[in-house]
């Protein structure tokens with residue numbers, strides 16, 4: 001089965017098996033903290049819901065099939081990131097993190113793991129610059145495309161060098177989702193993501209996951225989840241499972257809309273710098289085309305000033321002024337308002353939703369015109 005068919009059938013039994021006669025087509029969430037466990041614990045598939053849970057299991061099966069590895073879900077993208085760091089790093093280890101990664105990943109490594117005695121090295125995503133500081137590292141964390149500047153690095157090339165010297169490779173795969181890019185197939189040891197974004201895509205839940213092929217790595221991630229209690233409630237897991245069934249429809253529409261918006265913005269003289277991997281002037285355009293099936297929803301661009309950016313966002317009728325990305329409703333924000341990223345005051349991160357592209361382009365036109373006044 002193609003990934004799209006698998007996704008539409010998320011939560012259903014593997015063909016040729018079918019749901020029992022009279023069973024709902026899509027089973028609902030299982031609300032349980034404890035399960036009947038007579039006699040030997042190993043004889044029951046479930047015992048206590050911090051260890052394992054049937055609704056998680058269905059979601060992990062669906063995401064794992066996309067990633068090409070075993071999967072564990074977490075209550076947010078940062079919980080997934082923290083699980084990888086906590087399960088794999090010990091004092092004296094070296095971790096390499098992108099200097100342009102999602103800013104909270106940098107903060108986590110600097111403020112928490114560095115103080116536990118882990119050496120944190122940073123280098124940019126563009127031009128595979130992390131290779132220059134890889135020597136002796138236990139783990140290299142990649143984020144490609146990076147958020148919010150959409151730089152791209154070569155997962156396969158970095159994995160090859162890293163593996164020669166015994167360094168593990170983890171990829172934050174949030175922006176493309178595992179339908180748009182499969183890090184494990186490209187040679188990474190771990191694919192992790194915030195599923196708060198396109199993977200679930202309705203701006204109504206936080207979620208994350210970690211996937212790996214190596215059973216030993218997954219066992220460490222699993223153990224961390226059980227010990228730390230970093231777990232997902234059944235309702236969130238079920239909402240995510242339901243959302244996953246429409247990922248192919250949403251990601252395709254978002255990616256096509258983002259690309260059309262990028263081309264539109266690149267042709268406007270009042271937009272200084274439009275960044276999107278589909279644009280031929282993106283420094284890693286060819287690599288991105290090779291490495292990714294879908295580029296995802298984000299387009300970044302710069303207006304001349306903070307005032308112009310604020311006027312644009314206020315004038316837009318269809319862009320929800322909000323942080324995060326990957327929702328079905330298009331959104332945008334002036335990124336510099338948060339601090340933490342090296343971006344100018346007029347830098348806007350836009351997330352294309354699933355609206356009709358003509359409506360989006362008409363709205364962008366009137367909002368850009370208003371921002372000039």
Ligand code: PLP
Nearest residue numbers: 076077078102147174194196207
């Ligand atoms: N990784 C990336 C690339 C992100 O953009 C984000 C959030 O914006 C995260 C991780 C963290 O995800 P969450 O907010 O679900 O914890």
